[in-house]
Amino acid sequence: MRDREIDEILKQAAQAPHAVDPALLDRVARSIGSSLAPVRPLPPAWVLACGLVLVSVAVALAGAARLGLFGIQKLSLLQHALIFPVLGILICLAATAFVAEMIPGSRRLLAPGFLLGAASLALLAVFAVLFRDYRTDRFVSQGVACLTAGLLHAVPVALAAWLLLRRGFAVDSMAAGVVAGTLAGLAGVTMLELHCANFEAPHVMLWHTAVMPVCAAAGALLARFARR
């Protein structure tokens, strides 16, 4: 049997009339009519994405300025040129993906899991190339401090994303939670890169990068609870 024959059978089946109770439709129309008022459509997707990028960058800069811009002062030109453009691209991608998640029927360019995995791998690769000091002095104490600072600075971005999400409608709340967490985590990592002057490779690769998956997991968990 050829595809064309199956097409024909499906076409015939689809043409069979499918009636819906007119009383039901009238009831639906009446309930909608009772609360019908003009609404202001959402702004274009690029405006929402730019807003999220600005919030993320502002939170990272403000946080690092408050704690001290020690990291950026100590970074070499090559490290500047690689780390911040990569973080900028990832923040733009995450913001765009988040806006797609909050508008039903949007084109999904990146699956949330893929975005998180690709962003983590990209950061790990950049850090592995740029940092060659493999000492692990005060690995846990300094690491926990950085992870905590990163997570704390991710919170305002996550809140901004949540406020924006309330204006939209996420048909897949878990996916929206993961993407919002990834975006917030990236803001936290950016703050750490501006602030932290500990350039030991294990420290940067583990504790700085970990901010992102931890935030994404928290986003997924919160979305799961919110759905219930």
Add this chain to the structure above:
Amino acid sequence: MQPASDLEMLMARYQRGDFAAATALIHRLSPQLHRFFVVQLASRGDADDLLQETWMRIHEVRHTYRAGQPVLPWLYAIARHIRVDHYRKALRTAAREEPLEEVPEVAAPLPAPSGATPDLEALLAPLPQSQREVIEMLKVSGMSLEEVARATSSSVGSVKQKAHRAYETLRERLSGARSMKARTGGLS
């Protein structure tokens, strides 16, 4: 099937608070939405409830539709969400209920014999839910691959793959039904 620009125009008027446009959308799109729910193996009663719930949600989030974008992916994305939510609630309810000691086996219905108009629900019944919804959107609602990908939050490649697998299953089933009919026709 509706001309896309017509639906977009009605949707824009609905957002501006035009009741006639809202009613027109409800009457035009409800049959295909209702069929979408019935094809997902919902009973007609459940499909009525799901349809009503879908329109209420559409009304609540109508501001998320953006002018110039296709209406159907937006609408079906919301309908899918309502269906999945309903399915989850049903699962939770079922988990609290005591099961019957013996569940009677129900055979999947065979497609109607050639000559008669085939029944869409029976035809798509053997397919997994993800493939069934893709075929329903592509072949019944007349959406493009890109639109189905938007409605299901997946990629065009994934939609193509599901459609391909669905056709494989349908081919197997329809060929089987055809050869069975030929055999029984030969005996009589």
